[in-house]
Amino acid sequence: MAEKGVLLDKKTCCLICLDLLKDPVTVSCGHSYCNNCINSHWDKEDRNKIYSCPQCRQTFTPRPVLVKNTMLADLVEERSDKSNNILNSTKLWIIQSVSVTAQ
Ligand SMILES: [Zn+2]
Ligand SMILES: [Zn+2]
Secondary structure, eight states, rough: SSSSOOOOHHHHBBBTTTBBOEEEEOOSSOEEEEHHHHHHHHHGGGGOOOOOOOTTTTTTSSOOEEEEOHHHHHHHHHHHOOOHHHHHHHHHHHHHHHHTTTT
16 A cells, blocks of 8 residues: 555545455445455344444445445456556546446
């Protein structure tokens, strides 16, 4: 984790393990986590039968079925072989356009 504070980092990092997303999945509130991280988080909440988003605290019942976020997966993949700055700004642009269309 060399450079921090880039918008891209927020989008491609998992707030549970604070690392790059692995097998990113998106919860219905719109937040994304590693498949493993969110599942172990929800395993802990399993006894209450209420599943929450660690970021916005929105709760879900029953336990949501997680779908892999292929767009984020591609971004993370590209980011992990961080080739150059031009590529990074292109990705930033992609993320911004995507978040606009997602509204
Ligand atoms: Zn994670
Ligand atoms: Zn959320």
